[in-house]
Amino acid sequence: xxxxxxxxxxAARKRPQRFEELVGQDFVTATLKNSIESGQTAHAYxxxxxxxxxxxxxxxxxxxxxxxxxxxxEKPCGLCSACTEIAKGTxxxxxxxxGASNTSVNDVRQIKDEVLFPPNSLKYKIYIIDEVHxxxxxxxxxxxxxxxxxxxxxxFIFATTELHKVPATIKSRCQQFxxxxxSMEQIKTLLAQAAAEAGITADxxxxxxxxxxxxxxxxxxxTLFDQVAAFSGGxxxxxxxxxxxxxxxxxxxxxxxxxxxxxxxxxxxxFADTLLQSGVSVEQCISNMVDYLRSLLFIKSGIxxxxxxxxxxxxxxxxxxDAWTESQLERxxxxxxxxxxxxRYSLNPRYELELAIEKLCALSSRISNEDVKKAVDRAARxxxxxxxxxxxxxxASGGVSAPAAANQSERASxxxxxxxxxxxxxxxNPPHAASEQPLPAQENAxxxxxxxxxxxxxxxxxxxxxxxxxxxxxxxxxxxxxxxKAQSVEDLKDKTxxxxxxxxxxxxxxxxRTQTWLLSGSTLHIPVQTAFEQNQLQSELALLSQTxxxxxxxxxxxxxxxxxxxxxxxxxxxxxxxVRMVRDAFQGEIEKIEVKQPDTQSxxxxxxxxxxxxx
Numbered sequence: 001x002x003x004x005x006x007x008x009x010x011a012a013r014k015r016p017q018r019f020e021e022l023v024g025q026d027f028v029t030a031t032l033k034n035s036i037e038s039g040q041t042a043h044a045y046x047x048x049x050x051x052x053x054x055x056x057x058x059x060x061x062x063x064x065x066x067x068x069x070x071x072x073x074e075k076p077c078g079l080c081s082a083c084t085e086i087a088k089g090t091x092x093x094x095x096x097x098x099g100a101s102n103t104s105v106n107d108v109r110q111i112k113d114e115v116l117f118p119p120n121s122l123k124y125k126i127y128i129i130d131e132v133h134x135x136x137x138x139x140x141x142x143x144x145x146x147x148x149x150x151x152x153x154x155x156f157i158f159a160t161t162e163l164h165k166v167p168a169t170i171k172s173r174c175q176q177f178x179x180x181x182x183s184m185e186q187i188k189t190l191l192a193q194a195a196a197e198a199g200i201t202a203d204x205x206x207x208x209x210x211x212x213x214x215x216x217x218x219x220x221x222x223t224l225f226d227q228v229a230a231f232s233g234g235x236x237x238x239x240x241x242x243x244x245x246x247x248x249x250x251x252x253x254x255x256x257x258x259x260x261x262x263x264x265x266x267x268x269x270x271f272a273d274t275l276l277q278s279g280v281s282v283e284q285c286i287s288n289m290v291d292y293l294r295s296l297l298f299i300k301s302g303i304x305x306x307x308x309x310x311x312x313x314x315x316x317x318x319x320x321x322d323a324w325t326e327s328q329l330e331r332x333x334x335x336x337x338x339x340x341x342x343x344r345y346s347l348n349p350r351y352e353l354e355l356a357i358e359k360l361c362a363l364s365s366r367i368s369n370e371d372v373k374k375a376v377d378r379a380a381r382x383x384x385x386x387x388x389x390x391x392x393x394x395x396a397s398g399g400v401s402a403p404a405a406a407n408q409s410e411r412a413s414x415x416x417x418x419x420x421x422x423x424x425x426x427x428x429n430p431p432h433a434a435s436e437q438p439l440p441a442q443e444n445a446x447x448x449x450x451x452x453x454x455x456x457x458x459x460x461x462x463x464x465x466x467x468x469x470x471x472x473x474x475x476x477x478x479x480x481x482x483x484x485k486a487q488s489v490e491d492l493k494d495k496t497x498x499x500x501x502x503x504x505x506x507x508x509x510x511x512x513r514t515q516t517w518l519l520s521g522s523t524l525h526i527p528v529q530t531a532f533e534q535n536q537l538q539s540e541l542a543l544l545s546q547t548x549x550x551x552x553x554x555x556x557x558x559x560x561x562x563x564x565x566x567x568x569x570x571x572x573x574x575x576x577x578x579v580r581m582v583r584d585a586f587q588g589e590i591e592k593i594e595v596k597q598p599d600t601q602s603x604x605x606x607x608x609x610x611x612x613x614x615x
């Protein structure tokens with residue numbers, strides 16, 4: 001009866017037979033070669049690393065090198081009976097044991113009995129125990145003495161994918177070698193060689209996809225290669241892989257992200273439906289989107305290495321790359337990574353994907369929390385005058401022109417049709433000043449010119465407050481160059497707390513709990529929230545004034561003021577939500593809310609073009 005030659009899978013056909021064929025394990029191979037050449041072979045080895053990276057292959061190569069009958073170096077001949085039998089797995093002196101199915105003490109006791117007998121025909125009797133971490137604790141304990149002092153002709157080689165499960169007593173008796181996963185470029189090169197040997201044509205895009213899906217495992221890459229080659233008909237292309245395995249290709253992802261970048265939610269959801277109807281699963285679509293967004297983030301960062309992207313950089317749509325910033329791509333990638341974790345517990349995974357696509361469509365117009373915080377901080381500094389330089393003399397003291405003043409006075413005589421809300425910065429006046437005084441009519445008129453923007457109106461009072469400080473600074477004597485001066489009121493607070501912390505720890509701690517300091521002329525207002533802290537700082541007022549004056553370009557006088565927290569202050573009975581939001585954002589206080597009814601005389605303010613010029 002005739003038998004045809006059995007088909008051999010690529011992983012078995014391409015199994016390394018020499019140390020030089022182990023890809024990506026240079027440290028392991030170099031160490032083993034040196035130990036063999038110097039005759040310092042250990043009696044026990046422990047190979048650890050992920051699956052499919054060459055641990056068992058390295059154990060067989062080591063067994064062939066030690067038992068080769070035609071060679072005495074680190075290269076086995078591969079032709080003698082010992083090499084051929086070890087390669088086929090039929091050698092009686094090289095025993096391979098599956099640790100997952102031989103976990104009991106009885107199995108280990110059988111090994112202990114067998115090691116007493118010398119090898120049949122070879123120089124060494126070698127035990128290769130794969131997945132050794134699966135042995136029971138009793139089995140490990142039974143092996144300890146044998147591993148520590150085996151007969152001179154016995155060598156143990158352990159292989160494991162979970163090194164942390166191997167007891168420390170076993171690790172201490174073995175030489176440990178950690179095997180690494182292969183890179184995409186290394187796996188792609190091996191796959192190209194396998195395809196050429198099998199007479200199969202394969203494009204680079206398809207091979208990169210196989211290498212990426214294998215996640216660094218050589219055996220997984222060869223297995224997936226055999227599967228793809230089976231349905232490709234002698235020619236492996238990415239299009240065939242996409243159609244047969246149900247994955248989203250680069251062109252489909254480009255089209256979907258183009259619609260999302262254009263904020264076309266309707267068409268994006270319809271395209272996602274078409275993609276799912278074509279056979280792509282929700283999980284596969286999310287996984288492909290994660291890879292796509294990761295590659296876009298790499299391109300934005302200037303990384304164009306094809307082995308990392310999995311595609312040529314030119315394959316990614318330019319309008320998508322230009323539409324989103326790095327921070328937006330980071331948010332999108334985090335969104336889909338979290339979606340992949342949550343989708344297994346979802347009521348309907350498709351709904352989760354559609355919601356993520358809607359969020360992706362709004363990505364361009366979405367403002368991050370960091371941007372909002374920066375905007376609020378900037379606005380708060382504008383109101384407190386921290387970021388304003390003294391205004392030019394012409395703008396500060398020149399006033400407004402006569403026609404503008406006439407228009408302002410005319411507008412001041414007509415009631416406004418909008419709600420008027422007055423805010424008081426914290427703290428506005430020194431304690432001896434009046435807390436609430438009506439603004440003169442001229443000031444109301446000057447605060448509402450049509451040609452002055454809102455930011456300039458907010459900057460008007462801080463500039464007026466900081467201008468006397470600038471004039472006092474020019475009149476103050478020059479300070480020694482060695483002393484570091486504060487650059488802002490916030491910096492002054494930090495430096496004062498640090499300076500007093502060396503010898504006045506209690507005062508420094510009280511200052512660190514104070515709210516925002518306000519500089520008005522040569523007076524520095526320091527608000528506190530408790531009477532105890534006020535008395536504590538008042539007792540050290542002279543020292544405090546001396547310290548801040550030494551850290552500021554001009555001499556300052558400190559004023560400690562008691563200001564109750566907002567939750568302890570009396571609230572207005574009804575505060576509109578938008579007023580409360582503005583108060584909380586700028587950390588101010590509401591003096592009064594004045595609502596004025598629209599007046600028919602406001603029609604007089606309409607210009608020739610019919611636009612309403614009332615404020």
